[in-house]
Amino acid sequence: MQLNISVTQNSHCELVPPLGGWPALVTAINTAGCAIQVPATANTCLYVRAIEPRRSLGEGIAQDICALFSPAWGAWTTLAGQPFSCDNSNTGTSNASCGGGSCPFLQNIESGDFPFCGFSPSTTGTPSNCWGLGTFGFGQVFPFDSTTYFEYNSLFATKTDYTCVNADCTIKTAGSTCASSTYTTSAPDYMYLCSPTYDQLSSAMEFSSCLSSPGPATDPSLGEASPTFANCSGATVSGGAGATACFNASPVCSAVSAGYQAEDYYGSHVFTLPIYDTVDTQGRLSSWPLGGSTPGFITATGGGYSASANFWNWLNAYSPTPAVAGTLRQSFLTTVDSLNPFQFTTLWDAYILGNIYDTLFNENPLCAPLNGQAHAGPGPCNSIFQVIDWMTTSHTFLCYPGGPQCTSTTLGYGNATYFASTSADLRLTLNRSNHWQDGGPVTAWDVKYSFIDLNATGAFQASSLSNVAHINVLDEYTLDLNLKAKGPFTELFLGSITIMPGHIWSACGASTWNSGISGSNIAGTNVVNAAEDTCVGHFGAPSIATVGGLRVDSPNFDPMANNFIIGSGPYTCQSIGGTGHPAVGTLGGGCSIDNTQDPAFGFNDYTLTRTGCTLTSTGTTCGVAGSSSDYFRSSGALASYVWTGDIGSGSADFSRLLAVNSCHSSTPSADCPHWAQGIGNPGGAGSNPVGLSQRLKVNSYRGVSWIAFSPSQSVGTQLVLTCAPGYTLPGTTTTPCTASNAGWTTSVLPGIGTYASMLHEVGSQITIGTTTTSTSTLSPASIVGCTATYPNGGYDC
Numbered sequence: 001m002q003l004n005i006s007v008t009q010n011s012h013c014e015l016v017p018p019l020g021g022w023p024a025l026v027t028a029i030n031t032a033g034c035a036i037q038v039p040a041t042a043n044t045c046l047y048v049r050a051i052e053p054r055r056s057l058g059e060g061i062a063q064d065i066c067a068l069f070s071p072a073w074g075a076w077t078t079l080a081g082q083p084f085s086c087d088n089s090n091t092g093t094s095n096a097s098c099g100g101g102s103c104p105f106l107q108n109i110e111s112g113d114f115p116f117c118g119f120s121p122s123t124t125g126t127p128s129n130c131w132g133l134g135t136f137g138f139g140q141v142f143p144f145d146s147t148t149y150f151e152y153n154s155l156f157a158t159k160t161d162y163t164c165v166n167a168d169c170t171i172k173t174a175g176s177t178c179a180s181s182t183y184t185t186s187a188p189d190y191m192y193l194c195s196p197t198y199d200q201l202s203s204a205m206e207f208s209s210c211l212s213s214p215g216p217a218t219d220p221s222l223g224e225a226s227p228t229f230a231n232c233s234g235a236t237v238s239g240g241a242g243a244t245a246c247f248n249a250s251p252v253c254s255a256v257s258a259g260y261q262a263e264d265y266y267g268s269h270v271f272t273l274p275i276y277d278t279v280d281t282q283g284r285l286s287s288w289p290l291g292g293s294t295p296g297f298i299t300a301t302g303g304g305y306s307a308s309a310n311f312w313n314w315l316n317a318y319s320p321t322p323a324v325a326g327t328l329r330q331s332f333l334t335t336v337d338s339l340n341p342f343q344f345t346t347l348w349d350a351y352i353l354g355n356i357y358d359t360l361f362n363e364n365p366l367c368a369p370l371n372g373q374a375h376a377g378p379g380p381c382n383s384i385f386q387v388i389d390w391m392t393t394s395h396t397f398l399c400y401p402g403g404p405q406c407t408s409t410t411l412g413y414g415n416a417t418y419f420a421s422t423s424a425d426l427r428l429t430l431n432r433s434n435h436w437q438d439g440g441p442v443t444a445w446d447v448k449y450s451f452i453d454l455n456a457t458g459a460f461q462a463s464s465l466s467n468v469a470h471i472n473v474l475d476e477y478t479l480d481l482n483l484k485a486k487g488p489f490t491e492l493f494l495g496s497i498t499i500m501p502g503h504i505w506s507a508c509g510a511s512t513w514n515s516g517i518s519g520s521n522i523a524g525t526n527v528v529n530a531a532e533d534t535c536v537g538h539f540g541a542p543s544i545a546t547v548g549g550l551r552v553d554s555p556n557f558d559p560m561a562n563n564f565i566i567g568s569g570p571y572t573c574q575s576i577g578g579t580g581h582p583a584v585g586t587l588g589g590g591c592s593i594d595n596t597q598d599p600a601f602g603f604n605d606y607t608l609t610r611t612g613c614t615l616t617s618t619g620t621t622c623g624v625a626g627s628s629s630d631y632f633r634s635s636g637a638l639a640s641y642v643w644t645g646d647i648g649s650g651s652a653d654f655s656r657l658l659a660v661n662s663c664h665s666s667t668p669s670a671d672c673p674h675w676a677q678g679i680g681n682p683g684g685a686g687s688n689p690v691g692l693s694q695r696l697k698v699n700s701y702r703g704v705s706w707i708a709f710s711p712s713q714s715v716g717t718q719l720v721l722t723c724a725p726g727y728t729l730p731g732t733t734t735t736p737c738t739a740s741n742a743g744w745t746t747s748v749l750p751g752i753g754t755y756a757s758m759l760h761e762v763g764s765q766i767t768i769g770t771t772t773t774s775t776s777t778l779s780p781a782s783i784v785g786c787t788a789t790y791p792n793g794g795y796d797c
Contacts, residue, residue: 034107036117036130042107044132047118050110051334057275058135062108118190119337119345119460120555123183125161127192129169137347144259147188149206150463150493152271154178154194158187158458184458185555186343193271200247201262208232208255209402211385211488211713219256229257242268255488285329287319311354312365315570315633318760326620326762335604339565339597341450341498342553345460353498355608357567360395360428360447361387361495364709385492389708389717390633391442391499391568393431396716400424400486403715411480413472421469424486426494430477433632433700436501437572437611438587440514444479449502449536449543451481456542457553464493488713504566504588505552507543508535560597563588570631571608574615585615610762612636625763625775626679626795635759636679639778639795641706643680644698645729647721647736647743648705656734660698663690671732678730678790678797679778683768685789686731686797730781730797757783759795766791 034045046065048058122128150156157180162172178194180187213219213230217237220227229237231251239245239261246253246261253261267274317328336352338344344353364386389395399406406422408414414422434442448471455465467490470482481494503513513535537543545552547562559565565573566588575582575590582590589595593605609615611631613622623629625636626643646653663672668690675694677684706722721736723743728735737743763775768789781794790797 034109034131038109040107044106045130046106046108047116047131047134048108048110049135049334054135054137055110058110059108061133061135062106065106120185121158121187121190121192122160123158123185125159125183126172127160127162127164127169129164129192144205144255144489145263146493148259148262148266149202151188152191152193152266153199153202153206154189154196155180155199155466156187156463157189157192157194158185159183160192182456182458186345186460187458188460188463191272195265195269195271197244197247198262198265198269198271201244201258201265204246204249204253205255205258205262205487206489207485207487208252208258209487210254212256213254219254220260227260229261230254231257285323287322310365311362314355335598336606337598338555340553340555340557340559341461341500342454342457342459343555350461352606352608353567354569355571356565356569356573357498357500358391358434358442358569359496359499360389360391361491362390363492364388385489386709386711387491387495389431389705389710390495391431391434391447392428392708392717393704394429394708394717394719395491395710396427397486397714398425398427398480400715406482418470419482421484422482424483424490426481426483426490427474428479428481430479431632431704432477433637433704434568435628435632436503436568437566438501440501440503441476442499442501442568443476444473445476445513445536446502447479447499448473449506450497450500452539453505453537453542453544453553454497456537456539457544459553461496461498465497467494491710491714499568501566501568502535504564505545506535506537507545509545558597560589560592561595563590565589565591568632570611570634572611572613573606574609576607576615577617584617610634613762620762622762622764624682624766625761625778625791630761635761635778636763636775638706639679639759639761640697641701641704641722642780642796643678644701645674645732645734645736646698646701646704647723648703648708648719649721649736650703652736653702656736657695657698657702659734660690660695664692664695671729671734674729674731674797677786677793679795682766682790686786730786730794763791 034040034042035047046058046062048055048062116134117128117130118134154177157178159180159182160176160178162169162174163176165171165173176194177196178189178192179196179199180189210232213232214234215230217230217235218228219230226240229239229243229245231237231249231253233251235251237245237249237253237257242264244261244265246258249258252258266272314328314330319328322328330351332348332351334346334348336348337346338349339352341353341357344350398404399410401423404410406419406425408419411425428444428447430442430444430447432441436442451462451465451468451471454462455468467484468481469484470480472480472482474480483490502508503510506513533543535543542553547557550557552559552562552564560573563582563586573588573591575584575586575595576593577584577590581595591607591609593599593603598604607615609620610622612627612629612634613620626640627636630636630640645656659669659671660675662669663675672690673686675681675690675698676688677686680694680697681688681690705719707720708717709720710717721743723737725737725739725743726735727737727743757779759778761776761778765772765774771792773791775791778791778795780796784792784794786793786797
């Protein structure tokens with residue numbers, strides 16, 4: 001029974017028109033056109049992705065719909081050859097079932113060259129219903145799909161002032177069931193899915209105080225016929241399949257139980273129809289053995305939601321025999337739409353941006369799903385949600401539900417009014433070695449700018465930032481995120497936001513930004529009223545640069561064409577030169593084939609250059625491996641870190657600093673030959689002077705652990721000292737790590753072992769005496785010894 005009409009099927013399983021025919025009123029979804037690309041000809045617009053397998057899937061679904069409603073069996077099969085609509089153009093003319101006229105019930109449009117209209121929802125307050133159905137993509141499905149909260153909770157729809165009564169919203173009522181409060185052109189909930197019950201269940205999942213039940217009551221498991229639910233006290237929560245008992249449950253349900261109920265409610269109300277495939281493969285070149293040495297599919301371990309093509313594989317890729325010297329080539333399933341951090345929406349957009357920009361945290365790549373499924377118990381890690389401090393050296397929840405309360409005493413600033421909306425505080429300490437590709441450090445102000453402005457503009461990637469109440473910068477490299485709530489996934493999602501350079505994107509401009517951040521300290525200041533926020537912006541008024549009269553967060557702004565693509569990541573966007581491009585090597589743009597962020601389909605090539613290298617008309621030039629221009633997480637940077645002798649322990653590293661300082665004096669210590677050679681003193685044979693540059697290098701890594709991480713539900717970073725027990729600095733008697741002061745161990749962080757036998761880094765050739773050697777391969781002293789000078793001698797000499 002649909003629309004108060006009784007329907008039956010004929011022998012071909014087609015729906016037989018009811019007495020009097022189908023409803024007379026047929027309204028085009030959007031008078032501007034189906035998906036705003038072609039004239040609307042039918043009641044429902046089906047938007048099909050023009051990439052496989054979604055294209056074939058979409059056409060198949062369209063054929064099924066047409067077959068069910070077509071008055072002439074067999075005619076609908078022509079859709080495969082003419083995938084535009086199943087009305088008179090596909091089902092014949094003079095259909096008696098429609099009063100002798102057309103039956104325009106479905107219009108199919110396939111996308112290859114234009115962006116999907118749904119990704120740019122209306123900011124007028126009236127929903128823009130430019131589509132009805134579509135074929136899109138999901139990530140990991142059970143027990144948590146990241147879209148469960150961040151895409152389908154109505155907090156992440158654009159703000160709407162009306163509820164539509166008919167298809168094209170020409171009839172509407174005031175008010176909305178959507179919880180969103182921001183008008184945005186890039187809402188993650190682009191479907192306008194607004195269900196108060198679902199909102200409550202998905203919120204209960206996201207902000208549960210525990211990931212899974214501590215027992216004895218059990219959470220649902222995959223494929224369980226009769227699920228049971230549990231709270232964070234380990235007690236049973238009533239209800240079976242179809243239950244919504246986690247709605248306002250006290251004690252709160254575990255995230256697994258609440259997540260199950262959210263997904264169950266989602267499915268039973270058919271918010272979408274998931275079609276799930278556990279196979280997600282990507283092509284592999286024979287010369288880049290990511291999981292094998294012959295052409296085929298990538299089988300390397302990946303993180304969380306992307307098990308094949310991912311940041312870790314690209315960061316660590318190395319081949320001794322690439323097809324094109326010095327070049328890694330990666331294919332994508334489809335085109336890139338936007339490289340604007342304010343606008344990007346797809347996984348493939350994120351692939352490119354993720355190599356140019358950094359995020360605060362990264363997932364431990366060895367905590368990937370088991371057989372495609374997340375796990376909360378035994379396995380290679382305690383949870384799939386284990387994160388590694390990346391741009392940070394540490395992070396700590398100073399207050400949180402169930403722990404210390406957020407007060408001015410706990411944090412050292414604020415008052416009762418300030419903390420009225422704050423239940424947790426995450427303090428971040430940034431890695432001082434990280435730098436922007438155009439120079440200058442990445443500071444706490446850049447992080448604050450990124451979080452506030454992405455949130456204030458409703459950026460597609462910023463859904464997790466709705467949890468941020470205030471942001472306080474304590475000094476140039478320390479800031480607090482005052483949070484409205486804390487859950488098992490808080491670190492994972494807050495740590496995945498693109499960190500942008502404020503001197504590029506802020507309305508203040510580079511000169512004002514760079515002269516205003518040094519030494520700033522706003523401890524104790526409410527972020528909304530802070531005078532320093534003129535450049536940073538605040539939640540009510542973002543600070544966005546304007547170019548040619550167009551704000552740079554606009555969907556129409558192209559950051560490629562305006563040289564805005566400058567991050568802190570391992571790869572840079574540098575111009576490849578040629579017609580329509582800036583001069584070769586220009587940073588921030590020109591790295592696509594036509595100097596746009598979204599080249600035409602079939603021509604969408606991007607050339608990225610390793611950070612620390614410069615593209616020239618005659619080739620690529622790079623600095624000495626381990627120099628300050630290297631990416632701060634590169635192999636050369638690791639070699640430099642190892643050479644300093646620092647391990648991440650404040651007291652142990654301070655003794656190293658005292659030792660190297662003594663070498664820059666008239667009474668040097670016996671261990672000075674170590675810092676008089678190796679990667680920190682290229683060309684040194686143990687007798688070179690130890691000067692200020694060597695002292696500064698050791699000091700810059702003092703108290704910094706190369707690997708630090710937190711599991712799910714942690715209150716902060718767990719330190720992993722970065723040397724193996726018993727490791728002794730070459731040329732010294734210093735043993736930083738002992739059996740009781742253990743370093744990298746597989747029991748603490750799976751897969752992180754001792755130093756690699758060889759590190760691969762693109763570096764320039766250096767001449768020592770009459771010998772010229774490339775610095776592209778770096779070996780420790782345990783392999784090549786310390787008798788020769790670097791780079792032939794060990795980098796850790």
